[in-house]
Amino acid sequence: MAEENLINGVVITFFSTASAVGKTLISVNMASELAREGYSVCLLDMDLQFGDVSNYLKLNPIYTMADIQRMMQAENSDFKIYEFLTEYEHRGVAFHVLPAPLQLSEAYNIEPEIVESMVRDLQRYYDYIIVDTTSMFSTLNMRLLDLSTIVTFLGIVDFIPTIKNMKIGNDTLRSLGYDSNKIRLVLNRSDAKSQISRADVENLLEERFYHILPNDFRSASTSIKTGVPLVLSPDDSELARALRSLVSLYTNKPVEYESIAEPGDISEEKSGGWLSKLFN
Numbered sequence: 001m002a003e004e005n006l007i008n009g010v011v012i013t014f015f016s017t018a019s020a021v022g023k024t025l026i027s028v029n030m031a032s033e034l035a036r037e038g039y040s041v042c043l044l045d046m047d048l049q050f051g052d053v054s055n056y057l058k059l060n061p062i063y064t065m066a067d068i069q070r071m072m073q074a075e076n077s078d079f080k081i082y083e084f085l086t087e088y089e090h091r092g093v094a095f096h097v098l099p100a101p102l103q104l105s106e107a108y109n110i111e112p113e114i115v116e117s118m119v120r121d122l123q124r125y126y127d128y129i130i131v132d133t134t135s136m137f138s139t140l141n142m143r144l145l146d147l148s149t150i151v152t153f154l155g156i157v158d159f160i161p162t163i164k165n166m167k168i169g170n171d172t173l174r175s176l177g178y179d180s181n182k183i184r185l186v187l188n189r190s191d192a193k194s195q196i197s198r199a200d201v202e203n204l205l206e207e208r209f210y211h212i213l214p215n216d217f218r219s220a221s222t223s224i225k226t227g228v229p230l231v232l233s234p235d236d237s238e239l240a241r242a243l244r245s246l247v248s249l250y251t252n253k254p255v256e257y258e259s260i261a262e263p264g265d266i267s268e269e270k271s272g273g274w275l276s277k278l279f280n
């Protein structure tokens with residue numbers, strides 16, 4: 001990678017206030033689709049304790065974030081971060097991964113300041129830096145949110161406690177003073193069975209979902225089992241098409257797959273709808 005080609009990469013972070021909403025699956029697919037389109041991409045696994053990126057991509061990294069932190073702390077001026085990343089490659093599509101530490105003990109020692117330097121360093125070499133996080137407002141995540149160009153706040157419509165936390169998360173993100181376009185509210189597993197409708201949640205959040213991804217357990221689990229992201233698989237599932245459309249939206253390209261449902265009419269119900277009554 002030539003020093004004269006330095007760029008200022010776009011940082012896209014996946015965040016949520018609940019576990020298992022699809023942060024890792026969607027990050028991996030976004031990295032893959034951007035790489036398929038010819039962009040240089042680095043995917044960062046910031047789920048330090050229980051990171052799944054290497055698992056979802058079937059990678060066996062030699063160096064992890066813990067090694068890279070040690071090298072950065074050594075302040076060797078010859079250190080080049082891209083020389084210590086792990087490559088994912090499938091049928092000619094390739095991108096780099098900065099894996100989470102392998103040991104729980106190493107995860108405790110990762111310093112938010114060093115992570116910030118890693119991200120800033122990666123921005124010099126990659127068009128896109130995709131960041132997979134955990135579901136909490138921690139010091140590290142707050143720093144990552146600040147550094148991000150786009151924050152994808154992921155939600156699912158299932159049970160009341162998850163939705164309550166989504167409301168808290170969305171209100172908190174909106175209170176941080178970011179440009180309103182920076183935070184994108186995305187619904188995953190949209191047609192999963194639930195007594196609560198998408199419109200109920202939009203009423204509660206007082207915001208429409210920016211994009212909607214369908215529920216497809218079979219395709220999602222096959223991709224994890226095989227280590228081939230949905231967007232790189234020959235099975236052209238509805239979920240893969242919806243994931244590609246999310247990338248098109250983020251890269252300002254025409255969208256081929258329209259969200260499966262028309263947005264609900266927020267104005268139909270007065271402020272917040274029936275769900276909000278449960279939380280006040």
Ligand SMILES: Nc1ncnc2c1ncn2[C@@H]1O[C@H](COP(=O)(O)OP(=O)(O)OP(=O)(O)O)[C@@H](O)[C@H]1O
Nearest residue numbers: 019020021022023024025189214215216217220221
């Ligand atoms: N659209 C979808 N349809 C069906 N299953 C999905 C979908 N998206 C994700 N899943 C499944 O949900 C599970 C959780 O996904 P994932 O690991 O990406 O969530 P996460 O938000 O990263 O979780 P964690 O907070 O534990 O890191 C996985 O088994 C994945 O296959």
Ligand SMILES: [Mg+2]
Nearest residue numbers: 023024047052
């Ligand atoms: Mg995850």
